[in-house]
Amino acid sequence: MDARLAVRRTPDFRNEEAATLAALNNLEGVALDSVAVVNLYDVFGATQADLDALRRSVVADERVDEILSPAQLEGLLASEGRSFLAVEPLPGQYDQRADAAEQALRLLEPTTTATIYSAELYVFEGEADMRALREFLINPVEAGEKDMSILREPELGEVEPLRTYPDFLELNDEALEQLLADNGMAMSLADLKVVQDYFQSEGRTPTQVELSTLDTYWSDHCRHTTFNTELTSIEVAEPKFGEQLQRALDRYDELREANGRTHKPRTLMDMGTIMGRELRRTGVMDDQEVSEEINACSVFVHVRDDKRSEESPWLLMFKNETHNHPTEIEPFGGASTCLGGAIRDPLSGRSWVYQAMRLSGSGDINTPRSETLPGKLPQADISTRAAQGYSSYGNQIGLATTGVREFNHPGYVAKRMELGAVVAAAPLENVKRLDPQPGDQVIILGGRTGRDGVGGATGSSKAHDEDSVARSGAEVQKGNPVNERKIQRLFRMPEVAQMIVRCNDFGAGGVSVAVGELADSIDIYLDRVPLKYAGLNAREIAISESQERMAVVVKPGDAQAFIAAAAEENLEAVVLAEITDTGRLRMFMNGEVVLDMTREFIDTNGADRAQNVRLVPADSTPAPRPATVLDALRRYGSQEGMIEQFDATVGRSTVLMPYGGRTQKTDEIASVQTLPVPGGTSTASVMAYGYSPMLADESPFLMGAYSVVEALSRLAAVGANPRDAWLSVQEYFQRLDQNPELWGEVTQALLGLLEAQDKFQVAAIGGKDSMSGTYGDDLHVPPTLVTFAVGVMDVADVRPAAIPHGEFDLYLIEHTPLASGEPNYEQLVDNFSSVIGCQTAAAASIVTEAGLGHALVNMAVGNELGVNLASVNLASSVHGVSIGSIILAVPAGAAAPGTKIGSTNTTGEFTFGSESFTLEQALAALESEYREVFPLNEDFNGAEADEALPDFATTTTGDVPVAARSTVVETPHVLLPVFPGTNSEYDMAEAFEAAGATTEFHLIRNLTPEMLAEDTQAFIAKLDQAEILAFSGGFSLGDEPDGSAKFIAAFLRSPEVAEAVKAFVNREGLVLGICNGFQALVKSGFLPYGDPAKLTEDSPTLAHNRQLRHVSRIASTRVASVASPWLSSFEPGQQHLMPVSHGEGRFVVSEAEARALFDAGQVAFQYVDAQGEPTMVAPDNPNGSSYAIEGIVSADGRILGKMGHPERFRDGLMRNIPGIGEQDIFANAVNWVRGK
Structure with missing residues (x-):
């Protein structure tokens, strides 16, 4: 039988209704007296026993819920003066609520065959502008309006026949352009002409699977086509930093020659990775793991095993990942899969992910909803839902997130930045790096494939406009962290990890990329792919993003043992493909060949790309600096109400809580976790970031350089030696098109990055780029280059930012930039050595673009201290001290490097030259900006x-x-x-x-x-x-x-x-x-x-x-x-x-x-x-x-x-x-x- 179950909280537990009412009444044209929130479960093919079990033990808790009878539900909807709106997930989207209900029912009624679909019903009483309510409650990317008058299963559609292109080989440029538009493809006309030439040589027309696979493979998201474009000429036309830019460019050419790369084109990718090659060549960096299997940055470390009282060799891996486009249009799902994707990269390397950071970029979250741009979600909605999505995934999978920050800049209204970074580790003996051989089997492991996620790679590679949200629904998936946790457990087992010849995670390219990349020759059988539901054609199966999935190569004799081990961990696994020696990637569907191309052609990545570059001054004006310390506290305020949503302690490894001190108000400057050694270890990994939106507006060159300075300064302050650090970089810029000056923005940032790496003798060994931060014609993200620095240290040497309660002297180890504004690298190297060598510091922090005063207040508030800074004037306190400067707090009278600038007090009074305020005023300022959207506990x-x-x-x-x-x-x-x-x-x-x-x-x-x-x-x-x-x-x-x-x-x-x-x-x-x-x-x-x-x-x-x-x-x-x-x-x-x-x-x-x-x-x-x-x-x-x-x-x-x-x-x-x-x-x- 079929039935609809309706569940509402009992009156004492309707705080969600109260919160919803308050949010809705903030909308223009809405003045509601009440709102009822009802969870709906449409159940199909159930027995009476199924329904009884659902009512008794699954959909409701009798202590807080009431189940409405059909008559009660009808009465609720039909009452005079009421209106309603029912919201359900789009067909094919993962519905965790319905899935959980089915699984709990199966526990109680093992033979059940019932199917469940969930929805939320809102019943309004009062003045209701239904258009405004629909816009607020329904994001068309993930949900739609439910018809309450019917009870039937959603239709997922029939198998759509594959398109054919009978005239493809003869199409002229105009017809090819039309084909690109008709198929929503991301590749360029030049790319498509390369495809045409190839299939002319093959003597046949391409299939839709082949065109979609190439479009996916060659997308900027998957193949970094922008970063691999040849830079044919680089003209320096920047008057302020022209000399410095030319010097960095000359150094780049010197490094290319020293590393034997002059026969290769100059590219942004080469510019970003050349220092890693140089430091490996010179032996400065001899601890990087280099292999054909590139899942994440990977380095060799020695880890203390407390249980055995000895050190053992491990691999430490780290990775950063953005999901800017998905999060912009569906914030919860986009942000959650940002973390899920970041986890899967090192996880595919057989390492256990135990540490996470999250950085995001947003417009002003306090912008009135009425000012939301056409086709966009309000900034507050994106920010809150994205925080919920990322934290929900990490909290469920059990990943400690101990570094969270959201940058505010009007440019991020163009497209949000959603950036996740993770650290992972595994015993070296668990990881085998082998080459797949003909006959080896490829196993697909984990979640099932649906239409959700089709087009994610190509969608992420496009600029966007006001219609993007409406047409991009299929590109964003809901993550299933419960499934990914199972894969983590499986890969943690040495006997399983050691079976793996090679592994690739399922990213935006789905089967086509995840399996297709594993070897030069491979046959894939698409009809073996486990599906969420029937009705998918070969194209959809080949390119759907497929979260929580791995493609694993094993020897033929290990396949059944691996599948059995997966089943023991509650995971589906099937043999999907076989390694061959044909030199071709082939896909079959029910015996029919739907893709057959040479690996050599696929690896061309499409048409050769070339671009002239011109380096010119930044055309944006930085925001005015804060006038007072209190102004700085407001602008760069606490984000406690947001950050508390992220589990910071799971994993038994957290060395520094995100907020320190007895009141937990001091924002720490780095993420520090011990490695996942059974029985414990004193070896910790440190991850820190560097990025200044203010410098991004001033000069991309300075932004790139200071991103390294800031990241390494954070490491030094917390106690890790910057000279032993490894870097990874995230670039995010506007759509470049063929504009030489826009290409010059990215080039300047990378030259600044290159010079900083060269001076510090550290290198970026990984990174990620995104070049689609554009909305319409004139709204763009700010130039964004974030550097992550990773190091290892002993937990005994970790310094918090929170100054202990008591009287401490404050010392400033100041960084004085060169007259041009460039970092003074020689001074910074000496400063870092002084900081690392200081044995008296009880706490340490750094100066960021927020200023010295902000840093000192932050250090003090956690333990309810004040600061007297009599020797430093107000202007210096606000913005006169540069990024890279480090503050040390030492017991009163103790020696320390640097200059003594003041002391703490236990009265909570702050004095910065002519500006004075109290602890209460400082906290009020810090908490003002984010508190309305992300309330604190006490609210x-x-x-x-x-x-x-x-x-x-x-x-x-x-x-x-x-x-x-x-x-x-x-x-x-x-x-x-x-x-x-x-x-x-x-x-x-x-x-x-x-x-x-x-x-x-x-x-x-x-x-x-x-x-x-x-x-x-x-x-x-x-x-x-x-x-x-x-x-x-x-x-x-x-x-x-x-x-x-x-x-x-x-x-x-x-x-x-x-x-x-x-x-x-x-x-x-x-x-x-x-x-x-x-x-x-x-x-x-x-x-x-x-x-x-x-x-x-x-x-x-x-x-x-x-x-x-x-x-x-x-x-x-x-x-x-x-x-x-x-x-x-x-x-x-x-x-x-x-x-x-x-x-x-x-x-x-x-x-x-x-x-x-x-x-x-x-x-x-x-x-x-x-x-x-x-x-x-x-x-x-x-x-x-x-x-x-x-x-x-x-x-x-x-x-x-x-x-x-x-x-x-x-x-x-x-x-x-x-x-x-x-x-x-x-x-x-x-x-x-x-x-x-």
Whole structure:
């Protein structure tokens, strides 16, 4: 049967409706009295048992949701004075909510064949301009309006016949131009004429698959055609920097000669990579891995293994990636797949990605919506949705993002910049670099192919106009981080990684590029590609972007073993292609040849391109500099409300939190993480960036040079030696066409980059370019060259930017540029050496274009300090000190390099010459620009924050003795179930192993009903061999359908599993649930009752955070009870600083139930304020949990659940958070099992 299920929050939980109402009423012509938000699930082919299971355990949580009957839904829609709008994903787009609902249903009803589609219904009461509401609520790239009058499955269309081109060989230029337009192709007429010549030589016309594949292969996105264009002449006509530019150009030619490249054309690509060749030639850089398999920047490093007390060889990889075009038109999907794509590059190199940064470029996010340009989304919408998309992907896959910044420049209205950068590592022994041989098999692994993503490469290579959003829907995919996490786990296994001959990730070119690039000769069988749905033709299968997928070459004898290993990790894998020796790329569809071309022709990359270049002054005027320090704080303000959405602690590797100090207000200057060594390591990787939009407007040459200066300065300040750094570069410029002066902009930036690399003797060994930052005819992105610098160091040497609380002297190691404005490289090299050699600095930071005053305020606010800068005048404080200058904070009276310029104070007073202000004023200025669009935690404090907690919630339970375990086990065994979406299992395992336990992962796979049934029975059997059961953090099926941990809760509530877990606890087994695991234990009824049968609609639950967004920060908690083996070493009232990272962590409980929990000693932990008192006030209570409850135990104390993540901390981590330490529940549990 078919049915429509409608779910709405109960009145106490309609904060999303309130937030939606407020946002809609900001629209012109809208004055609503109320808005109802209803989740719709259209279910097809269901049984009554399916529908009952969906209602009971999948689509709704009876404690926070109500399911509307058909009559109630009809009444809601038909009421007088109301209007409505239903929004559904476009056919073929990945719908995570519907997918999660189907998978959770399959868990409860294994034989179900039901299909589910989701939508959101908005019901408005009041004055409603429906046009404005539609524009706000529907992005046509990803969604459309749903017809509420019908209930039927969306039509995905029939197989579209491939086009033919019978007259192609005879077409003249005008007809070829028309063919390009009719087919929406990105290649040029010259390219198409090369194609025509080739097929004339082949004696046949091309197929549509061949034309589309060439268009994809030869796109700027895939083949960097702009950067590989020959620069036939370079004229220097820049009066201010002419001498410097000519000098850099001459040096470039010298390097070409020294490296034997004078026979090759001068290109932007050659200019950008020549220094890497030079430093390899001279032996200065002898640690780069060079191979045919180019997935990401890759270098050899030695890594300390704390467990073995020895060093071992590893590969460190890093990669930067932009998704500017997709994010501009569909911000959530574009930004999420930006990170997904960045991850897959080093992942295809068999390395584990553990560190991320995100830089973005936006127009003014406070621009009134009425000023939005035609065909564009409002800047605030792009910024908020992109932040949600990138953070959602990283949070779900389990990737710590510890460097986030959004640049504001009016040029980014032309097209947003969405830039992700990641760092990864793997033991050297895991990675084999081999050449594919005839007969080798190519396996396609991971997600399925659909129409979403068709044309992504060519779309990203085009300039855009006001119609781009409407016509580009198929080019943007929704990412599926749950699937990519599975690939990460698979490639982490040495036995699997060592089977891989070569690997390529599926990027914008889909099968055609990902598989086609693996070898010179290959046969591909498109009909073997797993599809999301029927109806795709050969062209669509060949070029669809296909996120979360890998193409893997293995030896014939390893194919079945690899596929079996993939199945164990809940992944689909099939043999798709075979390596041949024909010299041709061939594709087959149902026995028919649809592509057959020589590799030699494909690798021509189309017509030869040549361009004259002219270097002229920048034609833009930099924005006026701030007049005061407070003005600088406003312009370059805190982005805390945005950055808190990114999980910064997953992976048990974060050395510096994004915001440091006891108030977490100091913005750190670099991302620092320890490498992913099982058991821990003191070896950390550092990633930092350099970019100045102000310099971009002044001079592309200076911008390129200072991007290196700034990036290396950040490394030096944090404690890493810049001389040992590796660089990667991101270029983003307007569409160049054939304009010599626009080509000159890019050339100037690269010459500045080249000179800086040469002077510092460091090199860019990778990068990415995007040359399509144009909207219409006259709106362009600013010249953008971002340099990323990566280094390694020991965690003991890491310096935070946050100055510790107390009295410190401030020293400036100043960089004085040359008279021309160029960097003073000789001085900078000396300065870096002084900074690295300084042993007294407790904190350090750098001067950026925001100025010295801004840097000092930032260093001080985290620990509530002030700054006295009596010896430096106001003008110098604002903009008189150059990029590259470094500030050191040393204990009062201690020696330090540089010039003493002032000191800190503990009164929170700031003095910069004639300008003075307070700490409160400084914070108000810092938080003013982004706060309206990205509110802070404290902006969500409601009436409950002003009310005192009742006495029962402010006292602790006394020291209650915990009964000893009747059976002692010397080495406890911990079973860690891993569900789709679990992402903290390795952190949890390491924490238990450090306490002396052994651990075992058990995957719950859901590819087929048979797998699910098999794994369920195996889980029950393995419980008999364990003493501890631990549910790790993560996002069970992406916290869908519309609620956290529903899949895991459904698993736990299934009768067989529920009885097995109860029996396990009854025989003195211990159970732990952290974050997503806590959510599952509460929603299943194991907490607080120990039995799912006792769950009622009045039971406690975990709901969306008060802020309706993810929160990642450090919270302070206290021990409220010790009535559990998990709490046995603690003292009542003892405090811990605790990483929290969740979107649904608000513990909601009635007063009566809360009183009962406190009276029984079942409240384990509470959020507390700076005085150690339980609090409802944000940010101390980070999610709005009732009675400040952070964790609870069962009545017998054997089951513990908590939102905070003690498993993410170990010695050496989170060094910029004063007072942080272990909360060792793991040792408590292990010792109890041991009888200690």
